[in-house]
Amino acid sequence: MSRLGPFITLAAGGVLAAGLGVASVVAAPASNTSGYTVASTTTSPSPAKPAPTKAQVKTIPKADYAGYVKGNGGLIAVSVRNGKAVAYFCDGRAEAWFKGREADGKVTLTGFGGAKATATLGGGKAKGWLALSGKRWTFTAPTTVKPSGLYRATAFVRGAKLRAGWIVLAKPRGGFYQVGAAFEGDRQIKLANVDDERPTDPVKLDQTTVYPKDVDSFIEEMS
Template identity: 60%
Template sequence: MSRLGPFITLAAGAVLAAGLGVASITATPAPDTAAAAAPTPPPPPPLSSSPTSSPSPSRTEAEKIPKADYGGYVKGNGGLIAISVRDGTAVGYFCDGKAEAWFKGGEAGGRVVLKGPGTARVTATLGGGRARGSLTVGGARWSFSAPAVVRPSGLYRATAQVRGARLRAGWIRVPRPGGGYDQVGAAFVGQDQVRIPPLDAGRPTTPVTVAGATVRPQDVDDFIEEMQ
């Protein structure tokens, strides 16, 4: 009952106000509605028919890096990794002298995503003169930070037919802080790994002999499109 009290009081006030309103209407003459009517407002101006500019897209296509090469050590593995980018196309190679894997993919907005055999993957962010990312090969995962490099450092490859089987060889070269180069590579004839010679120190595309065949190592510019 205590909660109904205010509502009852308000209802009574409303009835009293209604009665006073009726009395006021009865006692006061009706105004001259014709004289008091406000002038009709003019119609609103028509909307402009000129075309409106469409809103800017929320996202624009990421700018692609024209050319970049990276090479460095894989942390916790001791092997080397090389990544090369050309106008949005990217390739990579990992080798520790025993295991090796080639990767291909692309770059956009400073990010590289590469796929290799099976579940092998490379992802990296490019910036500050480095490629920083992770590498997955054979179920193992490592990280790396590879600085930008210039020739004769970087990635090289050679292919040939040997006794009816395909020969493939890969090399990575990175500069040493004190001078010279660290180098690693691997070569296979079919599924069999074979000995691989080092690249020439000053001219890495000088022909070498692998599994009895003379092959010419290629600079990445010569095979990056072929790998895609």
């Protein structure tokens, strides 16, 4: 491991007519009356109120963030693509993959064993927290551009799945910082750094050649 009803109202006449089984809305005058008639009046139904318009959820088409976890020294990378989100954390001792959703600039992620992370996106940063193994840390991760970002590789070796993850982050004064981890099944193996400038070039992990992929290549299968 690298150190990295409408309502209808009827007047009385209408009610009477209905009681007599008369389809007409006007009752005929009685023969011994002076011609007085009673007509029913029907109120027009009130127009139905339009259903309230549901606010449309906005998602970010594409964004990548990476930065340091406060009080831990590890790195976290967060990537979003049209509402889908993935993240990876590693501090050289522990690692965690997260997946979830982004909506209206809010990211909610879950990982294995009850791990959780959230972030608010804006101002060129992802600010949030992550909880892992009973501990919780905060982070601020600025936007990144390649080759900085999140990378992953998988392969099958002797019937066991080999997996590795890397976060590549540009240093302010040049060069890159990397942190990540690799496993063959449940066995941790030595992690080889990816090429800083060409992080998708093949690398050797425990005598096996793997081909790292950037987040665009695996976000669909993870989210």
